[in-house]
């Protein structure tokens with residue numbers, strides 16, 4: 001009896017292995033079967049959409065880039081999407097970050113404006129992709145691009161660089177589909193009445209619509225001027241983006257009482273070790289960069305102290321320099337952030353932060369990368 005059961009088991013196992021091998025071979029060799037499988041995958045990918053992100057029941061932030069100019073396969077340079085009042089707003093668009101955004105299948109036709117913190121390359125490189133993706137998605141108006149004095153130059157440069165691309169695409173798809181009047185980037189300068197950049201503790205409300213208020217304020221990224229942070233207030237909830245900054249009075253002042261502070265952070269100890277290693281390895285370019293960058297960025301501890309002083313309980317460290325891998329990297333990065341009353345997290349690409357209206361809750365989840 002036992003022997004018979006063993007034989008049946010072996011026969012069934014052999015059959016299963018045979019079917020798996022036959023299926024694998026068919027998939028490998030037969031184009032018609034490959035097409036069926038790929039069609040299923042495409043069907044599935046089209047059903048994944050994140051339209052709920054623009055629901056007006058919460059203020060939401062998705063991080064499309066938590067890295068810096070230092071190349072890292074897991075972190076794109078600075079990029080954040082804010083979902084509020086049924087619209088999508090972009091805070092910085094670092095190079096390659098919109099490859100992340102495209103995978104989320106958010107309703108990009110609702111993109112209304114981009115807010116640039118400053119004009120370093122790691123914050124502006126994907127502005128053309130933000131424009132193109134939302135334009136193709138049938139954005140119904142030109143994309144507004146807010147930034148300090150210099151914004152017109154940045155926008156006109158990108159506009160000229162992409163003029164031929166626009167011509168090809170409109171010619172190919174037709175002006176009915178890719179409406180030329182909705183294509184342009186529209187610069188919106190944020191400055192004092194005399195045209196000078198905001199500095200010190202200066203700020204300006206730059207957008208007010210449907211219960212959403214966006215306030216720009218000066219931060220200290222000297223010699224980079226203008227350098228701004230942004231605060232979004234919507235339905236009693238608020239998030240603040242530090243932009244690139246060392247500890248600055250403007251940030252502390254305008255982050256007051258916010259629910260979440262997204263703050264740049266540089267581990268200066270690790271950057272020092274990298275500089276010393278570059279010296280030993282006789283790589284003067286890397287040594288020079290590691291020497292120069294710490295003076296205009298904040299450490300994780302600086303960020304935590306700013307959050308504490310501003311009364312912000314939720315701190316998310318982003319624009320990580322350097323981006324350290326894994327849990328050990330996170331442990332190292334969080335050193336010194338235990339300042340009391342501030343819960344500190346490390347951002348990652350794909351992080352979704354939700355702040356439901358009429359609540360004190362802040363939830364964190366992943367949209368995937």
Ligand SMILES: [Zn+2]
Pocket residue numbers: 068069078120122123244319
């Ligand atoms: Zn930067």
Ligand SMILES: [Zn+2]
Pocket residue numbers: 118120221224244
């Ligand atoms: Zn910068």
